[in-house]
Amino acid sequence: MKIIVINGPNLNMLGKREKSIYGNNTLKDLEDYISNKFKKVNDEIIIEFFQSNHEGCIIDKIHESMDRYDGIVLNPGAFTHYSYAIHDAIKSIDINVVEVHISNIHKREEFRQKSVTASACIGQISGFGFDSYVLGITALINANNAFK
Numbered sequence: 001m002k003i004i005v006i007n008g009p010n011l012n013m014l015g016k017r018e019k020s021i022y023g024n025n026t027l028k029d030l031e032d033y034i035s036n037k038f039k040k041v042n043d044e045i046i047i048e049f050f051q052s053n054h055e056g057c058i059i060d061k062i063h064e065s066m067d068r069y070d071g072i073v074l075n076p077g078a079f080t081h082y083s084y085a086i087h088d089a090i091k092s093i094d095i096n097v098v099e100v101h102i103s104n105i106h107k108r109e110e111f112r113q114k115s116v117t118a119s120a121c122i123g124q125i126s127g128f129g130f131d132s133y134v135l136g137i138t139a140l141i142n143a144n145n146a147f148k
């Protein structure tokens with residue numbers, strides 16, 4: 001199974017921005033954490049990573065993913081709250097997408113509590129730090145195995 005983890009705007013600033021919310025670990029630490037978790041579990045799971053601060057680049061990567069990956073774990077960052085274009089990109093592909101967030105968006109500012117992208121996904125996981133990604137990948141694996 002091949003999965004891509006797509007991270008949106010400002011996630012390249014992990015370890016530098018709002019440490020009280022996101023902690024001290026960097027995006028590279030996140031990628032290493034995910035890779036190490038699944039290396040121990042199953043060698044047949046391939047995980048690749050992509051990050052962009054640009055909405056169009058994220059949309060392009062979602063479109064490209066349809067023929068290259070079995071699933072997407074997506075942290076749209078701030079695009080979560082207003083990108084109908086990313087919502088539509090998710091709806092345009094026929095692979096499963098799980099939305100994830102490091103923080104619990106439902107306990108944050110009011111504008112962060114609404115996701116316009118989640119309804120296009122098979123589910124949303126938030127509030128578990130880096131483990132939100134691990135849970136999201138696990139959900140993709142389980143969802144894909146359910147249909148075999």
